[in-house]
Amino acid sequence: MAIEQLHASESVTEGHPDKLCDIVAASILDEAIIASEPFGVWPHVAMEVTAKGGPHGGTLLLACEMKLVEGVNLDYANIARGVIRRLGYTDPSYCFFDGMEELIVRVTEQSEDIDRGVSQKLTGAGDQGIMWGAAFAENERLMPTTLVLAHELTDAYTDAFHSQKFPWLRPDGKSQIILLYENGKPKKVLSVVMAxxxxxxxxxxxxxxxIFRHIIVPVLDARGFGISRDQVIIDGAGSWTDFGPRADAGTTNRKIQVDTYGTIVQNGGGGLCGKDPTKADLFGAIGARHLAKTIVVHGLATQISINVAYAIGRPKPLMQKVHPAGTTSIAPIEQLQTIVDAADLSADGIINDLNLFQPIYARAAVGGFFGREIFPWEQINRENNGYRGTRSV
Structure with missing residues (x-):
């Protein structure tokens, strides 16, 4: 008898208020990495951004703890305005645009207490935290199909906005999709919601x-799914003309499920955007994903979920384990745990072996951190089983 399950995921466009803030934060991190590279000293960054529309173009707050080598200076406001402009907020009538009068910058030095933990000979985690990594043999991205489709819908929306395919379209949008799974495999789309x-x-x-004919149908058709008009809700409350930060305040790291795995995998609760790679939220999630993907690529599982935990100042995780409830194993589960136990998931092991200090985080901040091989943690060496942390595969 077939086992049926329902799974859902959502995504948001780059012009969504929260995602806009994520991209601004990540862009500042990228610029800090670029500016620091000639000095051979990597920056420590924890950037938070809040956006709200209003008179005179609205308000943007940049709040950050930052450690930069002497000689590196960033024009935070100019970076932020450039992002807002690129995302399409250039019209003063939006009540939030790149020429806003109130752009507040509050940047302080990273605390010595935190810096002491991450600046040792062996890099310690920049905070305590619990992270998850997973991989799924459902598609070429090794990601949940629900989330892949949700991202592809918002990608198509954004492409239509920037190309002016529909002159009336504005930058703020969302997608949500529900799939029926049968025996662990995606079978059909039950509903699509788009804003x-x-x-x-x-x-x-x-x-x-x-939106139905030119965005939803082509995206689903490319993945082999059909959809009827009565399965789709578009702007369910009617016309949506009050959008972006004017309608809803945005802030960083409120779209964690969008950035990771949707609803299928548990979440540790720490966001990924605007944080340099010494932050455990970032390197822990990336390392666990890379290890999970390596295991699936080598045919030892069709689905695996890995849970890690770190303490501030400590270089190695306190825990790294296979989560049985989120794993469909081909090899014995004990063998998978042995592989995970042997993996080097220390801060240095992940940061150095995956070359995480690169200016790639603005790209990761929209469309998900996982599932696209433009990022080093998504690239699996199929000949020697990846980075040294997974040689035991």
Whole structure:
């Protein structure tokens, strides 16, 4: 008898208020990495961003603990304005745009207590925390199909916005998708929900028709899924003309499930955006994902979930274990645990072997940190089983 399950995921466009803040934070991190590279000393960054629309272009707050080598200076406000401009917020009528008058920068030195923990001979974790990594043999991305589709819907939306395919389309949008799984494999799409911000000179019916025909149907068809019009909800409350930070305040790291695995994998609760690689939230999640993907690539599991935990100042994890409830094993589960136990998931092991100090985090901040091989942690060496932490595979 077939075992049926429902799984759901959502994604947001780069112009969503929270995602806008994530991208600003990650862009500042990228610029800090670029500026620091000639000095051979990597920056320590913990950037938080909050956005709210209003009179005179709204308000953007940049709040950060930062350690930069002497001689490195960043124009935080200019970086932020450039991101906002690129994302499409250039019209003063949006009540949030790149020419805003109130852009507040509050940057302090990273505390000596934290710096002491991460600046040892062996890099210690920048904080305590619990992280998860997973991989799924469902598609070429080794990610949950629900999340892949949700991201591809918002990617198509963003492409349509920037190309002006629909002149009425605005940058703020969301997707949500529910799939029926049968015996652990995605079988069919049950529903799609999309939110599409737009100008006031287009009627709701036109928005529904264009989003359905030119975004939803092509994305699902490319993955081999069909959809009928009655399975789709587009702007369920009617016309959506009040959008972006004017309608909803944005802040960093509120879209953790969008950035990671959707609803299928448990979450440690720490966000990934605007944090340099010494932060355990980032390197721990990346290391666990790389290890999980390596195990699936080598045919030892069709699905695996790995849980790690760190303490501030300590270089090695306090725990690294296979989570049985999130794992469909081909090899014995004990063998998988032996592999995970042998993996080097220390801060240095992950940061150095995966070359994490690269200016790639603005790209990761939209569309998910996992599942795209443009990132070093997604690249698995199939000949020698990846980085030294997974040689035992």
């Amino acid at each position: 599409a911000s737009h100008s006031s000179d287009v009627n709701h019916g036109q928005v529904e028709e264009d």
